[in-house]
Amino acid sequence: MKPSDLADDLDEVLIDQETLSQRVQDLAEEIHRAHPDGDVVLIGVLKGAFMFMADLSRAVPAPVQLDFMVVSSYGYGSKSSGVVRILKDLDLDIEGREVVVVEDIIDSGLTLSWLLRTLSSRNPKSLEVCALLRKREALEVDIDPEYLGFDIPNQFVVGYGLDYAERYRNLSVIGTLSDAAQLENGRPRV
Numbered sequence: 001m002k003p004s005d006l007a008d009d010l011d012e013v014l015i016d017q018e019t020l021s022q023r024v025q026d027l028a029e030e031i032h033r034a035h036p037d038g039d040v041v042l043i044g045v046l047k048g049a050f051m052f053m054a055d056l057s058r059a060v061p062a063p064v065q066l067d068f069m070v071v072s073s074y075g076y077g078s079k080s081s082g083v084v085r086i087l088k089d090l091d092l093d094i095e096g097r098e099v100v101v102v103e104d105i106i107d108s109g110l111t112l113s114w115l116l117r118t119l120s121s122r123n124p125k126s127l128e129v130c131a132l133l134r135k136r137e138a139l140e141v142d143i144d145p146e147y148l149g150f151d152i153p154n155q156f157v158v159g160y161g162l163d164y165a166e167r168y169r170n171l172s173v174i175g176t177l178s179d180a181a182q183l184e185n186g187r188p189r190v
């Protein structure tokens, strides 16, 4: 779905398709340079990272292993609490492995910080983070991703995997929603 398919829902396009695609390509190359033998497990955090993971992994020039986790952090319309539940765990055993966690966005950082603690207890050889977006002003914990796409302002964004009430994940850009769209999609966001 393109911005023009969205009539009045979109307020502003923050990152267009070309910019996203170029940056994702760069990130894939960075990951590959750090793990040249390709012996890496990329762990996508669903659902938000699905599109990023698909593009990022395709741009890595080695047959890396992919796995996915589903965690729930944000309740509907609530803030991240740092209380995270695993809804789907990994299929692969990451003990002794070089692991890169692929995240859509670091907001408070609470979800990721919990996830990193959980994954490090499984004794991977290394544990790194590749985040597409970071809201620097929102960070509540100290997380410094090894690979970062973009720092963005402290605004609610949708597209390229990110949702508002499960919509807009299939938008090909990252943008902000109009107030009207936020109200129409159900309860107002807190």
Ligand code: IMP
Binding pocket: 048, 073, 074, 080, 082, 103, 104, 105, 106, 107, 108, 109, 110, 111, 112, 155, 156, 157, 158, 162, 163, 164
């Ligand atoms: P955190 O725990 O506050 O860092 O937020 C973790 C999760 O909340 C992210 O992985 C996203 O799924 C979701 N989230 C945070 N900010 C946004 C946003 O601006 N748009 C859509 N989802 C978001």
Ligand code: MG
Binding pocket: 045, 046, 047, 048, 049, 104, 105
């Ligand atoms: Mg997420």
